[in-house]
Amino acid sequence: MQTFWLALLGLLLSGYFVLGGYDLGVQLLHSFMKDRDAALGAMAPFFLGNEVWLVAFTGVLFGAFPHLEGSLLSGLYPLVVAILVGLVVGNTAVQLRRRTRRGRRWWQALIVAGGTLPAVCWGLVVGLLLHGVPRLADGSFHIGAGQVLTPFVLACGVSVALLFASHGAAFLALRSAPDLAVRARRAGTTLVGAAGAAAVLALVLTLLGVGASMTNPLTSAPLTGLLATALVAAWWSLSRGHRIRAFAATCCATVVPVLLVGAGQHPYVLATKAGAGLSVAEAAADGTTLQILTAFGVVLIPTILAYQAWSWWAFRARTASSYF
Amino acid sequence: MSAADLARLQFAATTGIHWLFVILTMGLVPIVAIMHTRAAFTRDPAKAAVRERMTRFWGQLYLINYTVGIATGIVMEFQFGLSWSGLSKFAGNVFGAPLALETLIAFFAESTFLGMWIFGWGRLRRGVHVTLIWLVALTAYASAYWILVANGFMQQPVGYQVRDGAAYLTDFAALVTNPSALIALAHVTLAALTTGGVFVAGVSAYHFARDAKETDLFRGSLRLGVWVAMLASFFVIIVGDMQFPLLRRTQPMKIAAMDDSGVAQVQAQLLQQYGPGDYTLPGEWLRVSMDAMTIIGNTISTITLIAVILLWKDWLVRWRPLAWLMTAMIPFPFIASVGGWVFREVGRQPWLVYGELTVADALSHVSTAALAISCATFIAIFVALAVTNWTLITRLARRGPDATQLGALQPLAEDKQTVPAF
Ligand code: HEM
Numbered sequence: 001m002q003t004f005w006l007a008l009l010g011l012l013l014s015g016y017f018v019l020g021g022y023d024l025g026v027q028l029l030h031s032f033m034k035d036r037d038a039a040l041g042a043m044a045p046f047f048l049g050n051e052v053w054l055v056a057f058t059g060v061l062f063g064a065f066p067h068l069e070g071s072l073l074s075g076l077y078p079l080v081v082a083i084l085v086g087l088v089v090g091n092t093a094v095q096l097r098r099r100t101r102r103g104r105r106w107w108q109a110l111i112v113a114g115g116t117l118p119a120v121c122w123g124l125v126v127g128l129l130l131h132g133v134p135r136l137a138d139g140s141f142h143i144g145a146g147q148v149l150t151p152f153v154l155a156c157g158v159s160v161a162l163l164f165a166s167h168g169a170a171f172l173a174l175r176s177a178p179d180l181a182v183r184a185r186r187a188g189t190t191l192v193g194a195a196g197a198a199a200v201l202a203l204v205l206t207l208l209g210v211g212a213s214m215t216n217p218l219t220s221a222p223l224t225g226l227l228a229t230a231l232v233a234a235w236w237s238l239s240r241g242h243r244i245r246a247f248a249a250t251c252c253a254t255v256v257p258v259l260l261v262g263a264g265q266h267p268y269v270l271a272t273k274a275g276a277g278l279s280v281a282e283a284a285a286d287g288t289t290l291q292i293l294t295a296f297g298v299v300l301i302p303t304i305l306a307y308q309a310w311s312w313w314a315f316r317a318r319t320a321s322s323y324f
Numbered sequence: 325m326s327a328a329d330l331a332r333l334q335f336a337a338t339t340g341i342h343w344l345f346v347i348l349t350m351g352l353v354p355i356v357a358i359m360h361t362r363a364a365f366t367r368d369p370a371k372a373a374v375r376e377r378m379t380r381f382w383g384q385l386y387l388i389n390y391t392v393g394i395a396t397g398i399v400m401e402f403q404f405g406l407s408w409s410g411l412s413k414f415a416g417n418v419f420g421a422p423l424a425l426e427t428l429i430a431f432f433a434e435s436t437f438l439g440m441w442i443f444g445w446g447r448l449r450r451g452v453h454v455t456l457i458w459l460v461a462l463t464a465y466a467s468a469y470w471i472l473v474a475n476g477f478m479q480q481p482v483g484y485q486v487r488d489g490a491a492y493l494t495d496f497a498a499l500v501t502n503p504s505a506l507i508a509l510a511h512v513t514l515a516a517l518t519t520g521g522v523f524v525a526g527v528s529a530y531h532f533a534r535d536a537k538e539t540d541l542f543r544g545s546l547r548l549g550v551w552v553a554m555l556a557s558f559f560v561i562i563v564g565d566m567q568f569p570l571l572r573r574t575q576p577m578k579i580a581a582m583d584d585s586g587v588a589q590v591q592a593q594l595l596q597q598y599g600p601g602d603y604t605l606p607g608e609w610l611r612v613s614m615d616a617m618t619i620i621g622n623t624i625s626t627i628t629l630i631a632v633i634l635l636w637k638d639w640l641v642r643w644r645p646l647a648w649l650m651t652a653m654i655p656f657p658f659i660a661s662v663g664g665w666v667f668r669e670v671g672r673q674p675w676l677v678y679g680e681l682t683v684a685d686a687l688s689h690v691s692t693a694a695l696a697i698s699c700a701t702f703i704a705i706f707v708a709l710a711v712t713n714w715t716l717i718t719r720l721a722r723r724g725p726d727a728t729q730l731g732a733l734q735p736l737a738e739d740k741q742t743v744p745a746f
Contacts, residue, residue: 048439051398056427058401063424066416070409073402074688081698084402088395088705092712095391098729099716140409140689286417289493293421300428307433311440314448323442323730 001294002284005064006269008297010262012060014255016053017122018167021254023050025168027090027115028161029187031108033172035180040094040111042175044324045315047094049308051087056304063293067139068269068283075133075141079125079148083118090114095324116161123160126257127153127202130212130264132273139278152202152211159198160257166191167250170234174243185238188246192235195253199227212264213274220264227256327692328684331407334699336669340662341706342400345393345713347661350468350513351520352386353461355548357454359383364454374540380445381725382524382545383457385717387442392713394435396706401427407695408676410686415677418484418493419477422500426470434463445731469509476505478677479668480574486680504574507567508668514560515664518624519657521553522650525631527721529650532641538725547635550650554628561621571671575678578671581605582614598679609670616663620656627653 026043033039043050061069073080093110100107128143131152135141147153169188173181203224205211214220234249271277284290325333359382363375401423404411411419440448441456448456477484483498484491493499528546536542572579580590584607594603631650634640641647676683720727 045439045443048394048442049436051394052427052432052435055398055401056432058405059424059427059431062404062412062416062420063422064420066412066420069405069416069420070412070688073405074407074409074690077406077688077690077694077698080402080406081694081701084399085701085705087398088709091395091398092391092709096388096712096716099388099720142689142691285420286492289417289421292493292496293424296425296428304428304432307436311436314440315443323732 001287001290002280004294004297005060005284005290006262006280008301009057009060009064010258011301012053012057013262014258016050016057017254017258018251019046019050019053021164022168022171023047024090024115024119025164025166026172027094027111027168028119028165029168029172029184030111030115032187033180033183035177036108037098038176038180039172039184040097040324042172042180046311047324049311051091054087064285064290065269065283066285068278071135071140071278072270075135076125076128076143079121079128079143083121083125086114086117086121088114090118098324115164119161119164120157122164123157123257124148124153126160126261127156129261129271130156130214132213132271132277135270135272135277150210152205155198155202155205155211156257159195159202162191162195162198163250163254163257166195166234167254170238170243170247170250173238174247181243185241185243185246188250189235189238192231192238192250196228196231196235199231212260213271214260214264215268215271215274216264216266219266220260223256223260223264226259227253230256325692325696327690327695328687330692330695330699331687331690332683334407334695334702335403337699337703338396338399338403338706340665341710342393342396343661343665344658344710345389345396346468347512347516347519347658348389348523349386349393350464350516351518351523352382352389353457353464353520354517355520355524355552356383356386357457357461358548359545360454360457364450374538375544376731377538377725377728378541378544380728380731381541384728384730385527385720387438387730388716388720389713390438392709396709397431399702406698407688407690408686409688410681411676413490414681414686415477415481415484415491418481418491418499419474419677421493421496422470422473422477426467426474430463430467430470434460434467437463442730465513468512469505472505472509472512473500473502476502476508478675479508479672480504480570481677481680491677491680503570507563507570511560511563511567511664512661514556514563515657515661517556518553518560518621519661521549521551521556522624522628522653522657524549525553525628526651526654529641529647530721531724532638533644533647533651536724541725543638546641550628550631550635550640553624554632557621557625557628561618561625564617564621575671577603577605578610578667581607581671582610582667584611601674601682603674605671605673610667613663613666613670617660617667620660620663624653624656 023043026039030036030039089110091114093107093114097104097107097111128147133141133143134147166188169184169191172184173188176184202211230249230253234246234253237246237249265271267279268277269280269283356379359375359379363372363379366372366375437456437459441453441460444453444456477499480502482502483493483495485494524545528542528549531542568579576590577594580586581604587604591603631640634646640650672678674682674684676686
């Protein structure tokens with residue numbers, strides 16, 4: 001049952017990385033796109049439905065893995081606060097931008113900042129979780145500049161941010177009108193290359209022994225391979241103009257960081273180094289609680305997926321919104 | 325300030341501001357849903373057009389407010405883990421479940437459906453479109469329910485057993501039917517409807533006072549707003565009073581400190597029950613916040629009762645001072661509801677989970693410096709959001725339905741003129 005909830009937690013976070021990831025990416029690219037209304041319009045119908053994957057992730061984290069929730073969030077305090085600040089500012093700016101007649105420049109700056117800050121910080125969080133965090137005897141930990149400002153963690157930060165940006169570009173290439181789509185495709189090709197370069201740096205640092213410390217190298221290797229394949233496929237499809245394939249490829253690529261943290265460190269959900277840390281069993285809620293949650297989960301998860309899919313289907317046509 | 329003070333200030337300030345958004349969201353969404361339903365089922369094309377404009381106008385006011393509500397809501401979901409990790413250590417098995425269910429049952433659906441409603445104008449079938457806004461309303465209240473189940477557990481823990489210093493869920497049914505949560509849900513629902521009704525009535529009355537052009541539209545909204553506010557404010561008082569017997573039983577010090585009678589006696593009783601500690605409460609806080617609710621509740625109830633009668637032949641808005649009075653009422657339900665939360669939460673001290681875990685023991689090991697920075701940042705952002713929200717709402721409310729963008733299939737012409745660079 002713990003495995004079921006771990007998988008569900010992974011699903012929710014993956015959902016957020018894929019869906020929230022392109023929101024952040026589109027925000028990041030916002031100032032470079034000539035038709036900014038159209039760029040935001042492309043993601044507008046999905047925007048509210050995308051953010052909730054993160055909220056659901058946190059809810060399930062608290063409900064099913066309370067012992068992870070407490071130490072993870074308080075341990076990563078500065079990064080979590082930065083992510084939240086970015087999300088609040090970015091969300092509001094995206095939705096309220098057109099509610100005022102003046103001040104567009106301010107909104108624009110906030111939209112870009114609200115995309116960049118969370119994107120980079122998610123990358124840093126991934127980096128820290130792959131590298132391992134300094135847990136104390138009582139289970140708590142604190143990260144400081146010393147842990148964050150290492151070449152590996154920074155490389156992860158940059159590479160995840162670039163990954164989201166290229167994912168956003170692939171999304172725009174898929175969803176927006178021809179002019180904008182062409183621009184997005186070009187930007188995307190460059191960004192995928194850059195994301196790949198940063199990821200290679202992270203990999204090299206790991207091979208040199210100053211990077212990720214994986215509990216399961218045998219699982220992590222194919223996952224890294226998957227990332228490489230997805231990036232190459234994305235690059236190839238973007239430069240050839242296969243929009244759907246390109247977006248599918250960037251979707252795969254954005255899921256890999258979540259899989260690496262989840263499967264690469266299994267059974268540890270909060271690793272201190274390869275083969276040590278807080279295990280799934282220690283982190284999970286009591287069996288009775290999980291049983292009750294499971295009864296709800298088996299009904300709720302398919303329902304959620306169904307109505308989310310319905311919303312994607314209902315707004316599948318390439319159109320620009322007139323509201324955000 | 326100590327780390328504990330900072331963490332408490334951060335939680336109280338962010339939750340308090342978040343609540344100001346939430347109460348209006350909860351108050352407006354059923355009203356917008358009613359308007360949309362009426363618009364969709366009106367045969368007469370002219371009337372249907374007015375009602376649709378009405379829906380879009382109030383819908384946009386609701387959406388502006390929802391935006392900041394949800395943005396701050398994301399922060400709320402993280403707050404417990406950030407500063408109060410002791411809570412998840414002690415009560416994670418029990419307290420986390422309602423929060424998880426809230427996100428999966430309510431939050432997820434509310435946001436997805438609202439996104440579809442916003443962009444569904446002219447794109448979805450009418451019946452489907454109207455159903456969406458009702459689903460949004462339903463899930464908004466479902467959300468409130470699960471949050472109050474979690475809060476109810478803090479006020480009056482039920483359905484659990486403590487083993488080795490941690491709480492285990494033993495009775496889920498008891499947890500989800502906790503009287504402390506259910507009565508609060510009823511009271512909060514009515515408080516929200518009062519707030520929404522007074523808001524709609526007040527803004528409509530403003531337009532009459534300024535000689536509204538769209539009399540039909542605002543007459544319709546005024547009626548709906550006044551009726552909702554009248555009914556809700558009548559019952560909010562009744563349900564408010566129903567909470568006292570429960571409190572006398574579960575949180576005796578709250579009542580003793582408010583009435584300033586028998587405090588020493590209750591303190592002695594609590595010492596015996598929970599061991600050494602200071603269980604007295606700041607009576608002044610409790611009295612002021614309770615007075616805020618009762619005075620405002622009774623005043624609004626009286627005024628809206630008279631207003632319902634004066635709706636006849638538009639007397640309510642024919643005489644300007646009366647119309648302005650309706651407008652001037654808008655802020656008061658917000659003040660009353662903040663009073664309500666201050667009363668409920670100040671009266672819970674020193675406990676985080678009543679009788680089991682103190683606030684001081686639940687604090688995370690986060691450095692005071694980090695807390696000071698995050699506290700200042702969050703409060704600054706939340707205040708800025710509140711200011712932005714109320715500025716935008718006031719502006720749109722004053723400009724009226726002409727300025728509505730929701731559901732417009734093309735960007736408004738004036739929009740294009742003012743932003744030639746794009
Ligand atoms: C005569 C009128 C009222 C009475 C007797 C009353 C009574 C109460 C009581 C006893 C509580 C505390 C419950 C606890 O500590 O567990 C409370 C809480 C609260 N009240 Fe009121 N109230 C009244 C009017 C209002 C009005 C007009 C509003 C807002 C429009 C409001 C909003 C709230 C809120 C938001 C809470 C906190 C949540 C809760 O415990 O329900 N109340 N009220």
